[in-house]
Amino acid sequence: MDSPQSxxxxxAGKELINFSSNDYLGLANHPRLKEAAVRAxxxxxxxxxxxxxxxxSLAPHHELEDALAAFKKTEAALSFSSGYAAAMGTICAVxxxxxxxxxxxxxxxxxxxxxxxxxxxxxxxxxDDLNELEDILRWTKDRSGRTLIVTESVFSMDGDLAxxxxxVALKDKYGxxxxxxxxxxxxxxxxxxxxxxxxxxxxxxxxxQMGTLGKALGSxxxxxxxxxxxxxxxxxxxxxxxxxxxxxxxAAAAAQAAIDLVRSAEGxxxxxxxxxxxxxxxxxxxxxxxxxxxxxxxxxPLHIGAETKAVETAAALRDDGIYIPAIRYPTVAxxxxxxxxxxxxxxxxxxxxxxFAALSAxxxxxxxxxxx
Ligand SMILES: *Cc1c(COP(=O)(O)O)cnc(C)c1O
Numbered sequence: 028m029d030s031p032q033s034x035x036x037x038x039a040g041k042e043l044i045n046f047s048s049n050d051y052l053g054l055a056n057h058p059r060l061k062e063a064a065v066r067a068x069x070x071x072x073x074x075x076x077x078x079x080x081x082x083x084s085l086a087p088h089h090e091l092e093d094a095l096a097a098f099k100k101t102e103a104a105l106s107f108s109s110g111y112a113a114a115m116g117t118i119c120a121v122x123x124x125x126x127x128x129x130x131x132x133x134x135x136x137x138x139x140x141x142x143x144x145x146x147x148x149x150x151x152x153x154x155d156d157l158n159e160l161e162d163i164l165r166w167t168k169d170r171s172g173r174t175l176i177v178t179e180s181v182f183s184m185d186g187d188l189a190x191x192x193x194x195v196a197l198k199d200k201y202g203x204x205x206x207x208x209x210x211x212x213x214x215x216x217x218x219x220x221x222x223x224x225x226x227x228x229x230x231x232x233x234x235x236q237m238g239t240l241g242k243a244l245g246s247x248x249x250x251x252x253x254x255x256x257x258x259x260x261x262x263x264x265x266x267x268x269x270x271x272x273x274x275x276x277x278a279a280a281a282a283q284a285a286i287d288l289v290r291s292a293e294g295x296x297x298x299x300x301x302x303x304x305x306x307x308x309x310x311x312x313x314x315x316x317x318x319x320x321x322x323x324x325x326x327x328p329l330h331i332g333a334e335t336k337a338v339e340t341a342a343a344l345r346d347d348g349i350y351i352p353a354i355r356y357p358t359v360a361x362x363x364x365x366x367x368x369x370x371x372x373x374x375x376x377x378x379x380x381x382x383f384a385a386l387s388a389x390x391x392x393x394x395x396x397x398x399x
Contacts, residue, residue, distance in 0.1 A: 031056040032245075034374045036350055043350040044378050046368050051325045052214055052289070052297045053373030054245025059288055060281040064246075067280030075273035080262075083273030091279040094286045095250050099221055099236060103258035105251045106282075107267060108274045110210055110239030111137040113249030115144065116265030117235060118177065118206070121257075122147040125172035129163050131155070133185065135208060138177050147175070154182075157193050164201035174203035180223035181211035184359050184367060186326030188223055195232040206235035211324060214243030214289045215298055244289070246282035248274045297372040301325055304370045304379065311383050328354075329366040329386075337364035340389060347385040 030037035032055035036045045054060055067087050077083035088106055095104035107113040118141035122128050126147040130138060133154045142149050150166075152159040160176070167174045176198050178189045191207065198205045209222035217225030224233055235257065240248040251261060261268060288294050308327060309319055317329055329351075331337040337353035344351055344366075351366045359365065368382075 034371060034378050038350070041348075043345065043348055044381055046349060046351045046370070046374075046382060048369060048371055049211070049242040050245055050373075051211075051243040051301060051369070051371050052245065052294070053371050054243070054285050054288065054297075057245060057285075057288070060245050060284045063284035064277035064281040067276040071276035073275065073277070075275055077273065078269065078271060079273045080269055085273065085276050085279070087276045087279035087283065088273060091283045091286075092250075094283045095252055098219075098286050098290060099252040100230060101236065101252040102255040103253065105258045105261050105265075105268065106240070106274065106279065107249040107251070107265075108271055109247070110208075110237070110241065110249035111140075112267035112271065113237055113239075113251050114138050114208070115141045116267035116269075117237065117251050117261060118142055118175070119145045119266065120261055120264040121204070121235070122173065122175050127163075127167050127170065127172060127174045129160065129167075129174060129176045129203070131178045131182075131189065133182050134177060134179055135183055135210070138179075138208060142177070147172075155187075155190060157190065157197065160194070161197055161201075164197055164203060167203070168201055174201070175206060176203050177206045177208070179208045179210065181209075181216075181324045181326070183211055183326070184354060184365070185320065185328055186211075186322035186324040187320070188323050191223060191227045191229045191233075195229045199232070204234040205232070206237060207233050209236060209238040210242055211326060213238045214285070214294070215301065215325065220289050220294060220298055240278070240282040240285070244282050244285040246285055247278040248282055301370060301372040304372070304374055308368075308370060308379060308382070311379075312386065315383070315387050317386070325370050327368045327370065329368055331364050331366065332362055334361075334364045337366065341366060343389045344385050347381075347388065349382055349385045 028036050032050045034045050036043050071085050075083040091106050092104045114137035122145045124146040128142040128147045129150045132151050150163045180189050212222040214220050216223045236252040238250055240246045334355045341353040351368050354367045355364045
C-alpha cells in the first residue's frame with residue numbers, strides 16, 4: 028500500500044476501493060489523531076526509550092490509561108504495545124497450571140496462544156454453544172483452581188455477537204471469571220460507544236475487558252480495563268507489559284485523541300454513518316442472493332467455501348477496482364474461505380455503488396452452489 032489507510036488505496040500505481048480495513052470510523056488518517064501524534068513526537072520524541080517499569084512510562088501513556096478507564100467506566104486501565112500483547116500478558120498472569128481456561132471455538136489467535144502458554148487446562152466449546160459451555164463449567168465446579176472464560180464480543184471473521192448476558196449468567200452460577208475481547212466493538216457499540224459490554228448492559232459483570240487501539244480507535248496498541256486491583260496485579264505480573272519497550276508516545280497520544288473523538292458528537296455521527304452504510308450493504312447483498320449469516324457488525328463476510336474459489340473471486344473484484352482479500356485457512360477453518368468485507372464511516376455512497384456493481388457482475392459463487 029502506497030497510501031494512508033483510507034477507503035482509497037494506492038497499490039502499485041493503481042487505485043482500489045478498500046473494503047478490508049478495521050479502521051471502522053476512518054480515524055487512522057483523521058487530522059485530530061495526526062495532530063495529536065505530531066504534538067507527542069515534538070514533545071516526547073519518536074521513541075519511549077525503555078520499558079514502562081524502567082523509565083519508559085511517559086505522560087501520554089498515563090493520560091491514555093486515564094482516558095480509557097473514564098471511557099469504559101472502569102476503575103483503571105493498562106495499555107500494551109498491541110492487543111496481542113494484552114491477551115498474552117493478561118491471560119498468562121491470571122491463569123496457571125492449576126486453573127482452567129474456557130474458550131469459544133472461534134476466539135482470536137492471540138487468546139488461543141495465550142491460553143496455551145499459560146499452562147492452564149484448556150476447554151473449548153462450539154461457537155456460541157451455551158449448553159456445552161455449561162457442561163464444561165459443571166465439570167470445573169469440583170476442581171480447586173480458578174476458571175476463566177474468554178470470548179470476543181464481536182467475532183472477527185464472522186461479525187456476529189456473543190450472547191454476553193447468557194455467558195455472564197453461567198459464569199456467575201459456576202463462580203468463573205469472564206474476559207471479553209472488544210477488539211471489533213470498542214468505539215462502535217452501545218449508547219456511549221464503549222462496546223457490546225455496554226450494549227448488552229453487562230458492564231458490572233465482566234472481570235476483564237480487553238481490546239485494541241488499532242481498529243476503530245485508529246492508532247496502535249492494546250488495553251485492559253478493569254478493577255484497580257487487577258491493573259496493579261498486571262503491572263507487576265504481565266510479562267508482555269514488563270519485558271517490552273513502552274509503546275511510542277505518538278501511538279498513545281493518537282489513541283487518546285481517538286477516545287476523545289469517539290466520546291464527542293463527531294464520534295456519534297461517524298458511528299451512525301457506519302451503521303447506515305452497513306444496513307444498506309446488507310440489504311443490497313441479500314437482494315443480490317448473498318447469504319449473510321449472522322453478521323451484526325461492520326464485518327460482513329461473504330462466505331465462499333473453497334479456498335481457490337475465494338482467491339479467484341478476490342482477484343476478479345480487484346480487476347474491478349475493489350480490494351477485499353480472501354481469508355483462508357488457518358485464519359478460518361478449511362473449506363470456509365470467505366471475502367471478509369468490512370465497512371467504514373469513511374466510505375461514500377459512490378464507493379458502495381461500485382461495490383454492489385462489482386459484486387453483481389462477478390459470478391456469485393453462492394448462487395452457483397445453490398443451483399448445483
Ligand atoms: C486484532 C485483534 C486482536 C489483536 O489486536 P492487535 O492490537 O492487532 O494486536 C485481538 N483480538 C481480536 C479479536 C482481534 O481482532
